[in-house]
Amino acid sequence: MIDEQKRAQLVEWVYEAGRLALSFRTALGVQSKADGSLVTAADRAVEAYLRPLLLELQPGVVWGEEQGFAGDEDEPLWLIDPIDGTSNFAFGQPLWGVSVGLRKGGKLVLGAVYLPELDEMYAAHLGGGATCNGGPLPMLDTSPTQPSDLIGYGDVDTYHAFRKVYPGKMRHNGAFVIEAMFMASGRLRAMTSSRACLYDAAGSFVILTELGAKYWTLDGQEFDPATSPVPGLMPPLIASAPGVFDLSRLGKILPNLSGA
The missing domain is CATH 3.30.540.10 (Fructose-1,6-Bisphosphatase, subunit A, domain 1)
Structure with a gap:
């Protein structure tokens, strides 16, 4: 316990x-x-x-x-x-x-x-x-994203694909923990991640989950971070509170990724 x-x-x-x-x-x-x-x-x-x-x-x-x-x-x-x-x-x-x-x-x-x-x-x-x-820390804001909201992203491909589908201004900070804790503290509304391992993110996931965050793969499937491969890479993910994004549009991100 x-x-x-x-x-x-x-x-x-x-x-x-x-x-x-x-x-x-x-x-x-x-x-x-x-x-x-x-x-x-x-x-x-x-x-x-x-x-x-x-x-x-x-x-x-x-x-x-x-x-x-x-x-x-x-x-x-x-x-x-x-x-x-x-x-x-x-x-x-x-x-x-x-x-x-x-x-x-x-x-x-x-x-x-x-x-x-x-x-x-x-x-x-x-x-x-x-x-x-x-x-x-207060629970995460569940209202839909607005064009002025800030969203963290993990790589350039995700940036270009995401901004074609959802409103918000994309910001890259160069570290999973920065984007995750900026989300926890209300500086970012949501974040995307790619090429991360569970050791990069485990501490952040516990914190964000306690604040009401959920996680989805880019094909729109809800994801439990605890099931991530050890060792190995997690799939590309989106993290936010429920209600921040229209999940029915998640499937439109993958076709916009390079090489998809």
């Missing part, structure tokens, strides 16, 4: 992980991974710091971006993105964060996301509501 005590302990550790990442600002140690993405000494240090602590809080297995996954995915599973938005971090931009989520019993049950340079700590556990810096 996840309780306030475990949530508070996770928040403390994720906060310390964020401060640890900031301490590498003058010694980034940037390298390129095989897939062309960047990794820094901070990414590796943060994940190494969190792994043993999380397994102390809830024994099980871990899937982290830098050290990977080994074990039985049916066990309680900690999901770590030590720095989501590594390119932003490496080039001195403030839009990045530390994300931790826990999947247990087939559900995402606990999550914390810290945005160190904005000093915003988001946390939630299943059935316990969501907070930012300890204060409760």
Whole structure:
């Protein structure tokens, strides 16, 4: 069972992980991974710091971006993105964060996301509501999108396809956790995601779900993030509160994607 005590302990550790990442600002140690993405000494240090602590809080297995996954995915599973938005971090931009989520019993049950340079700590556990810096967050707005509303997007193809179907101004922030927490805090009405793994998003999903968010694939099917492959990529998704989009029009997005 996840309780306030475990949530508070996770928040403390994720906060310390964020401060640890900031301490590498003058010694980034940037390298390129095989897939062309960047990794820094901070990414590796943060994940190494969190792994043993999380397994102390809830024994099980871990899937982290830098050290990977080994074990039985049916066990309680900690999901770590030590720095989501590594390119932003490496080039001195403030839009990045530390994300931790826990999947247990087939559900995402606990999550914390810290945005160190904005000093915003988001946390939630299943059935316990969501907070930012300890204060409760309101439920997401369920009214339909308007042309002036802001919507986060994950890649250029999705941007062009989405804007042909739905109203709203598209914004790209370079990190799943930024778009998700901007949605949680009301800065964005919705977001799209592509090429993300569950470790990128697990903490955010717990928080957004507590605020009333739902998730759909681009063919209009409702999606349960807890069923995401481990390891592997999630399908491209849209996240919003119910009522924000006319779901009958979702099927019009796919034909507008390049190569569809």
